[in-house]
Amino acid sequence: MEGAGLARKDFNGTNSIDFFKNRIIFPTKCGPNVVFMSGRDLTNKSSRKYLNIPGPNDALINEDLLYKKPPYVILTEGYIDCYTLVQNKFPSVGLAGCNRKKKSVVDKLINIPKIYIMFDFDPNGSGDKGAINTAYQLCRRGHKQVFICHLPHNGLDKTDINQLYIEIKNGFTGIIKDVLINSTRPFHETDEYKKMEYEEQFKPISYNDMAAADSIAVYEKYLQLQVISNKYLRCCCPFHGETQPSFTVYIGSGLGRCFGCGLEFENGRDFEEAFLAKQTLERMSGI
């Protein structure tokens, strides 16, 4: 249980305690296998709403749906909104916290004919901002059928898909259908898109949401990096046995790449996830 990340030692290191205590566990599946687990706090007392088991995770919520080639999907934020739609027979996939701004999200969605983005309605517009960023990345790759949907909020200053469902239960399916029908203007035709495209000339699009210097600090925590030039750092790859260093960290971007085994990390956080997961696996198998 400890090896799999489902239990951990208590403060004194004597008893095992449930890693997901008082949390509802959402497994992420890839084909028949569970590849990741996330626990949502049920007490509303924890400072962390979601707790993730250590390890890398690139999967979208309900990602299996994409392999069935649906004519459209509704992209949501988080597990609860996604599964609220799925329970009401809408094809939905969700972004998990770790998916923000990732290129892999765009790669996974790019071949779906129509994408409706249905994020939270909130006063500071963070849901809207996230929707616009994702829509922009898809349009930039040539997708012409991306729509940003606006949830009806009936005067509330904050709402999301699940809250809407709780409030109106019976009329929910009809309301979501209306939202889809009324989302007729593809994002690439909006002024917002044109403005972003114009601004991109001055500031190239970046999927990486971690500053390069922060990434370098994380790599240095785990690796003995040697300075090769003002552009690169290098060391032996921690993921495959080698004596000639081929793991390269790019100072300007924080990207890490092994020229031996081909592994690549967008930033220090991605590297750390994979590195810690490898350590956990080694502990489990007693290497």
Ligand SMILES: [Zn+2]
């Ligand atoms: Zn390697």
